[in-house]
Amino acid sequence: MTRFTTGAVTVRVPATSANLGPGFDSLGLALALHDEVTAEVTGDGVVVEVRGEGEGNLPADETHLVARAAFLAFDRIGARPAGLRLSCLNRIPHARGLGSSSAAIVAGISLAAALCPDAGFGLDARLRLAGEIEGHPDNVAPCLLGGFTIAWTDGDGSRAVRLEPAPGVAPVVYVPAGQGLTAHARAALPGRVPHVDAAYNVGRAALLVHAITAAPELLLEATDDRIHQQYRSATMARSAALVAELRHQGVPAAISGAGPSVIAFGDAPGDVDGFEAFKLAVAEGASVI
Incomplete structure (x- = not known):
């Protein structure tokens, strides 16, 4: 018992x-x-x-x-x-x-x-x-x-x-004031994606495992995506714009989960308009x- x-x-x-x-x-x-x-x-x-x-x-x-x-x-x-x-x-x-x-x-x-x-x-x-x-x-x-x-x-x-994760992996999370709903983010996804985009993501996901565990200098290329973020961008336009701007600056960035927070790595800036930045260790x- x-x-x-x-x-x-x-x-x-x-x-x-x-x-x-x-x-x-x-x-x-x-x-x-x-x-x-x-x-x-x-x-x-x-x-x-x-x-x-x-x-x-x-x-x-x-x-x-x-x-x-x-x-x-x-x-x-x-x-x-x-x-x-x-x-x-x-x-x-x-x-x-x-x-x-x-x-x-x-x-x-x-x-x-x-x-x-x-x-x-x-x-x-x-x-x-x-x-x-x-x-x-x-x-x-x-x-x-x-x-x-x-x-x-x-x-x-x-x-x-x-x-x-490798010692050089340093996450920064940008959190907006407004909330998002996972159900809405999932509803924005298509039933099918092009084969070329699926293949692109397979390669980037494999590279991401290597980048996070051994080669953080590859994180910018490794965090690129073609199968979900572009379809969700209309539901979180400011977050998508922040990801695009950070990546333009050479900072690895992606939507965190279903959003609307953004995760970045490395030499990322502090608070940006509409987002509070948190530098967080891997736990x-x-x-x-």
Whole structure:
């Protein structure tokens, strides 16, 4: 019989940037901007306290995404508590292409695993469940594993490997005030892309793996994309313009995830009109603190 940990546990989960240009739905990077969530098993009901991003707007009950992910993990483990108290300190901007929903999902799953330490709910099982909930593994993989990740799906669900970025990889994230919706960004994508563009992206995605892990001087060429950013540009015109301007200046840049944030590397400028710049180290994955 699975027993719950007595007392509270806290997990720390990083922001993430997915796609990184050509690596659509497959490549991701963990960034040193973290949410922290504390959980404690209680006798009855679900109570959620939120501070920071989403405070006053997010659900305070079992419909909160962290709670939903936690209870799906408890069900997978086979040990559902009667009640749960959650306290969320949110620093990752919401709906900006920095993996806030993946962070919530990974936080909930990690908390369930930490509250049931004898259940043997390991990283592979957590990744598969996180991918099921999110629908694609490109953000949940770096959030869970840290570093630079390559994610894919097979018959058993989501899988991923972690690689170590080269010392010269220095991410800068440009975050606008306005939010974006992943559903809108995905709706802008065509059902098919030209074969020549698909081939172009395969080469650039392969080059990006080498550039991030061994040759950052190739990041400008490696972050170019032809299969998603051009189709989404109308939904985030200012972000697309910033990417174009940075690249014109020789700065590797791409839309972060589904946008509207922009990720750049190397000698990128500070704040630009309409965007706040954050220089962020590459982060470790979800951890109990």
